[in-house]
Amino acid sequence: MMQWEQLLSLRKQDDKNKRLRIEENETRLGFEVDYDRVIFSSAFRSLQDKTQVIPLSKTSFVHTRLTHSLEVSVVGRSLGRIVGKELLKKHPQLLNTHGYQFNDFGAIVAAAALAHDIGNPPFGHSGEKAIGDYFLNGNGKRFKKQLTEKEYQDLVDFEGNANGFKILTESKNGVEGGLRLTYATLGAFMKYPKQSLPKKPTTHVADKKFGLFQSDTDFFGEVVSELGLLSSGNNGFSRHPLTYLVEAADDICYTIIDFEDGINLGLIEEEIALEYLINLVRNNLKKDVYSKLTTSQDRLAYLRSLAINTLITEAATIFIANEAEILKGTFSEALLAKSQYKAQIADIIKISVEKVYQSTEVMEKEIAGYTILTTLLDAFTTAFENHQNGKARHYDKLLLRMFDCNLSKNQPVYGYVMECCSYISRLTDGNALQIFQKIKGNL
Helix, strand or coil: CHHHHHCCCCCCCCCCCCCCCHHHHCCCCCHHHHHHHHHHHHHHHHHHCEEECCCCCCCCCCHHHHHHHHHHHHHHHHHHHHHHHHHHHHHCCHHHHHCCCCCHHHHHHHHHHHHCCCCCCCHHHHHHHHHHHHHHCHHHHHHHHHHCHHHHHHHHHCCCHHHHHHHHHEEEEEEEECCCHHHHHHHCCCCCCEEECCCCCCCHHHHHCCCHHHHHHHHHHHHHHHHHHCCECCEECCCCCCCCHHHHHHHHHHHHHHHHHHHHCCCCCEEEEEHHHHHHHHHHHHHHHHCCCHHHHHHHHHHHHHHHHHHHHHHHHHHHHCCCHHHHHHCCCHHHHHCCCCCHHHHHHHHHHHHHCHHHHHHHHHHHHHHHHHHHHHHHHHHHHHHCCCCCCHHHHHHHHCCCCCCCCCCCCCHHHHHHHHHHCCHHHHHHHHHHHHCCCCC
């Protein structure tokens, strides 16, 4: 069974001495420093120009990856604090012996939630698919014979979660350990603590995708060891318990907020939308308050707030009820999969899929994203390949100047191909479009 004393580790990469909670500066707590480092990072700032679901609209406000991440973080902080209060009652030694406070749990979940989308490439989830498709079916197939099975799988199933771990932890430009976050926050960040193969070895929620590239296995092992995560076999480990709260915060936000975006853009009819939200919050609805709201916008805001609050309470209750199973690594579903509101959540998501995710605006953006990312991948991987083979053209050298990395001629294929993917993944939607247009000769 995992132990909270280990799971709440304040250690950071390259720390020589153990960091103790009772010795922490209360005005600058390590877990809160994590949050600050994420929010001031360039990778996080780039999320302001990355699609959440709906492309930036000229007619109404919609969420970007940045605003979505901020909202997930706020929900995650509340979840962490509620759960933290209960855990300190169940495990008083955490407070009395080690000095942990209930706010610590909120700070860890908030920081991990803030970073949860930091590895996602441009153009939403279709960006991940476009990168994978390039290596599975496109010109990127040429690298298959030069890579191990796992290295190739990293590319054909390019995963934003694994890329996020890479961005948060990789040493670059003389900066050791990336953002140097606490191991507790890194653990809470890792939704899928496993390698790309074997693929989906079980139905456990932690096996749904993968969470680290082959280039990051050594440091990943160090984090896992420090936190005391349990081996699940199949190159995988149990989740950090607080990961379930990060996941729940994300699930709550995208369920309710994507739905709200669809309403604001006129993709979902207001009357139908209000009815679906009322079904979710019926037990907590104050009819006297609701009846005084005269505009549909005010009613929507009230119901959205109540829905998020209802699901926060629900997720926290499910976590506490299943804490022992979670610590054993045997809790195999997302928290909200056990919710009494499971049917109402499914109804809302179904409408969002039909009316929002499959809307013309979203599909057109995804189609454009495929073309843009495929063109960029082809140009940059060819430039690196020619450089490695001593055949770099002037055009290749111009492209390679855009990279801030080691351009030695003895770099392994996996290293430079992953460098291309990492560079492209950090681009905003707008940056990717600009480079695409330049490659196509449009100034």
